[in-house]
Each structure stands twice: as structure tokens, then as C-alpha cells.
Amino acid sequence: MKALVIQSAFGLENLAFEERPDPVPGPGQVLVKVCAASLNYRDLLIAKGVYNPKLKMPRVLGSDGAGKVVGIGEGVTKFAIGDRVAGCFMQNWVSGPISDAAAKSTLGGDRDGMLAEKVVLQEEGLVSIPGALTFEEAATLPCAAVTAWNALTGGGCGPGRTVLLQGTGGVSIFALQFAKALGARVLITSGHDEKLARAIEMGATTGTNYRTNPAWDKWAREQTDGVGVDIVIEVGGAGTLDSSAKAVRLGGHIALIGVLSGVGTFNPISILMKAVRLQGVFVGSRAMFEDMNRLIAGEGITPVIDRVFPFAEAPAAFKHLESGSHFGKVVVTV
Ligand SMILES: NC(=O)c1ccc[n+]([C@@H]2O[C@H](COP(=O)([O-])OP(=O)(O)OC[C@H]3O[C@@H](n4cnc5c(N)ncnc54)[C@H](OP(=O)(O)O)[C@@H]3O)[C@@H](O)[C@H]2O)c1
Known part of the structure; x- marks a missing residue:
């Protein structure tokens, strides 16, 4: 073979x-x-x-x-x-x-x-x-979807929550589908306007282009009446974490997943001053995979x-x- x-x-x-x-x-x-x-x-x-x-x-x-x-x-x-x-x-x-x-x-x-x-x-x-x-x-499903599922459920995703997604790769698009199915509101960034339009068609409330709008953290706070988002699905890593810490609300949750933005420096002050939960995510267990499959089947997610x-x-x-x-x-x- x-x-x-x-x-x-x-x-x-x-x-x-x-x-x-x-x-x-x-x-x-x-x-x-x-x-x-x-x-x-x-x-x-x-x-x-x-x-x-x-x-x-x-x-x-x-x-x-x-x-x-x-x-x-x-x-x-x-x-x-x-x-x-x-x-x-x-x-x-x-x-x-x-x-x-x-x-x-x-x-x-x-x-x-x-x-x-x-x-x-x-x-x-x-x-x-x-x-x-x-x-x-x-x-x-095994990597990107289970990771998105673990990150969202670990962050308490549900009705009344606002989730911020970065980019339109595998993890983020699954997170968009699952967050919607769990009843949350979704904000999304992308480096391409046409991809933002597609994400909005899929149910994201709104989006911004992180290339033309580097102040996307400020934009995210504006979308939540200045409060900040409940959960960030952080796929950018070192280069985006500072902005994610600014975008998240007091006591909010950052699921630390990826390294797409390469290297960068990070100032931990906003994490501690805002009492943010910063949770590393490493894909997930078989039990999580099976729970996620029940949602996929029940909600008819493709x-x-x-x-x-x-x-x-x-x-x-x-x-x-x-x-x-x-x-x-x-x-x-x-
Ligand atoms: N910890 C874990 O268990 C775990 C599991 C899965 C994945 N990951 C990590 O999560 C990251 C995403 O994985 P993936 O498989 O979803 O990747 P992917 O499908 O290759 O997604 C890449 C997309 O991310 C967006 N992106 C790139 N640089 C960005 C930046 N600086 N800020 C915001 N968005 C950016 C771009 O979307 P646009 O074109 O829309 O801008 C790009 O098309 C990777 O670093 C991967 O290693 C970690």
C-alpha cells in the first residue's frame, strides 16, 4: 500500500x-x-x-x-x-x-x-x-473540529455569549459553526474581505479585516458596547495575544490554540488585571470527539x-x- x-x-x-x-x-x-x-x-x-x-x-x-x-x-x-x-x-x-x-x-x-x-x-x-x-x-474532524469544540465548551460557550474568531482556517470555521449551534454570537477577523463576507453568510454577526484594521481589538470591544468578548479562539499566537487580551472582557476566556502569526512579545498585565482565563488547548479526547459528533448529527452541521x-x-x-x-x-x- x-x-x-x-x-x-x-x-x-x-x-x-x-x-x-x-x-x-x-x-x-x-x-x-x-x-x-x-x-x-x-x-x-x-x-x-x-x-x-x-x-x-x-x-x-x-x-x-x-x-x-x-x-x-x-x-x-x-x-x-x-x-x-x-x-x-x-x-x-x-x-x-x-x-x-x-x-x-x-x-x-x-x-x-x-x-x-x-x-x-x-x-x-x-x-x-x-x-x-x-x-x-x-x-x-479529528484535529481542527475537536480543537474548536474543546476550546468553545471549555470556555463556557452558549446563549448570550460572544465569541471572537481569528481568520477563516479550519479551526475558526468549525468554531463558527459550533458557536452558532450552541447559541452564541460570533465576531470574526480575516485578512480577506471576500472571506469575511462568506463567514457572515454562514452566520457570523460581523467581521473585520485584520490587515486593514489592525485595531481589531478595539473593533471587538465596540461590537460588545465596550465590554469585550466572552471567548477568544486564539489561533494567531504570540503576534495576536496582546490584542486578544484587549478584546476579551473582564473575567473572559482566551483559548490559546495556534501559532499562525509567528513570533511576538506578550505583555501579561492585561491578563491579570482583567482576571482573564488563559487556557491552552491541545485538540481533545475521544469523549470530546463523540460529544461533538452528537452535535454535528443533531444540528445537521456539514x-x-x-x-x-x-x-x-x-x-x-x-x-x-x-x-x-x-x-x-x-x-x-x-
Ligand atoms: N493547539 C491545538 O491543539 C491545535 C489544533 C489545531 C490547530 N492548531 C493551530 O491553530 C492554528 C490554526 O490551525 P488551522 O489548521 O485552522 O490553520 P489553517 O486552516 O491553515 O488556517 C490558516 C488561516 O488562519 C488565518 N490567519 C493566518 N495568520 C493570521 C493572523 N496573524 N491573524 C489571524 N488569522 C490569521 C488565515 O485566514 P484568513 O485568510 O481568513 O486571514 C489563514 O488562512 C495553527 O497555528 C495550528 O497549528 C492548534
Whole structure:
């Protein structure tokens, strides 16, 4: 079977297809024929050697994928041949608080990932996918969607709350869909006016362009009568955190998720003077994934796919994600 690997050196130019023997499921394991995978910003960082310069190579890339069960090992009870499943980002985080073992069990990082024709996963590291979703749609869920879900529910998202989203990438567009479904009001920033218009069509109340309006923190406070937003989904990182701390209300919540804006300096004074809760988010557990899937099924939420690439063009999919021109998720059919 074919797998997309980072073989012996970092860099998108070193992505390569490798022929590997079909994996065989051992006790408690499930063999999945991968039908689709989706890309995350993390996959770019991993391929470039920024995420983990000590990554063991060759490594099959991709934390996210969905497919069909085609084999089961001894003792497997949760899944049967033909089931439609997705892998969990962390194979060892079933529920409860995150553990060391969970944090070191990530697909496409600590372990070989989903950009392969067949994978073997522990049955604890799989979820059933919502019946109404295609494999392409379900493949978008394990990282970006679970992260958005964990960040919003951890921040107390619900009716009467205002959530501020940064950009229109995978995490932010899922956060828009979930925050709306949970009854919250959504403000969004983007570097592109046409993407803002699309986010507003999807239910965001209003938006601003962070390139032409660098004072988006002031704008966010104005949208909340000077109070500030309840929750910030902080995907920018060091370069946006200062502004997020200004945009959030007294006693509000910042879910610290991403590093898109690169390096920057951060002054912690507003965090403490405003008694803000600053919560690091590392994707989420299988239990969170399952809770989120119930909302997706119940509310009829469809993941927003920007573009689908055939497996043979997976390296071009990485380039497309790198360009930042996407809205929502970039998918690869396998
Ligand atoms: N902690 C975790 O568990 C976790 C999980 C998932 C993702 N992440 C991180 O979260 C971030 C987003 O991930 P993703 O997969 O959603 O990425 P993505 O799909 O590649 O999103 C990129 C988009 O973010 C926007 N953006 C870029 N620079 C920005 C800036 N300075 N300020 C505001 N928006 C900016 C752009 O949207 P516009 O074109 O609209 O401006 C860009 O298209 C990444 O840093 C990723 O590593 C962390």
C-alpha cells in the first residue's frame, strides 16, 4: 500500500510516496481502509521540521482521516467490518484530563498518520462518524473540529455569549459553526474581505479585516458596547495575544490554540488585571470527539471543505494549505 511520508529530510519538497506492506491488525486493533484525509497547519509545521525537529523518519504524515473498517484483531468489540470510522488525533486520550501517554500518542507526529491507503489503529483510538457525512467531510474532524469544540465548551460557550474568531482556517470555521449551534454570537477577523463576507453568510454577526484594521481589538470591544468578548479562539499566537487580551472582557476566556502569526512579545498585565482565563488547548479526547459528533448529527452541521485533492496530488494539497488562500478545510481523497 502507498503512504505519504517525510522520508529523511524536512521540507515540503521532500514529501514522497512510499510503498509499504499492508498492515495487519493485532489484538485490540482495527484495520482501516482510509478513504479521505484532511490537512492541518500542524502537518505543514511537521513537514518543515518546525513542530518537532527530532521527528523520527520516515514518518507517515497526517493526523486526520476517515475510512472503512476492513479487518479486526482479536478481542475487538466496538467495531465490525464495514463500519465507517475516523481516527482520533491522540490515540491514547479516551476521556478525562490529558495525560503524558495521551500527549505522546498523536497521529502523524508520534505515530504514523492517516495519509496512507491502510492504517492499523487501536479500537480505543477510533470513533464512528456521523451517518450524514461523506468520508471527505468526516476526515476534517479529528484535529481542527475537536480543537474548536474543546476550546468553545471549555470556555463556557452558549446563549448570550460572544465569541471572537481569528481568520477563516479550519479551526475558526468549525468554531463558527459550533458557536452558532450552541447559541452564541460570533465576531470574526480575516485578512480577506471576500472571506469575511462568506463567514457572515454562514452566520457570523460581523467581521473585520485584520490587515486593514489592525485595531481589531478595539473593533471587538465596540461590537460588545465596550465590554469585550466572552471567548477568544486564539489561533494567531504570540503576534495576536496582546490584542486578544484587549478584546476579551473582564473575567473572559482566551483559548490559546495556534501559532499562525509567528513570533511576538506578550505583555501579561492585561491578563491579570482583567482576571482573564488563559487556557491552552491541545485538540481533545475521544469523549470530546463523540460529544461533538452528537452535535454535528443533531444540528445537521456539514464541514466546510475548501478543495479536495486526489492522493497522487497530496504534495500540492500541502502547498495549497501553505498559501493560506483556503476557507475551511483542505482534503485529500485516498
Ligand atoms: N493547539 C491545538 O491543539 C491545535 C489544533 C489545531 C490547530 N492548531 C493551530 O491553530 C492554528 C490554526 O490551525 P488551522 O489548521 O485552522 O490553520 P489553517 O486552516 O491553515 O488556517 C490558516 C488561516 O488562519 C488565518 N490567519 C493566518 N495568520 C493570521 C493572523 N496573524 N491573524 C489571524 N488569522 C490569521 C488565515 O485566514 P484568513 O485568510 O481568513 O486571514 C489563514 O488562512 C495553527 O497555528 C495550528 O497549528 C492548534
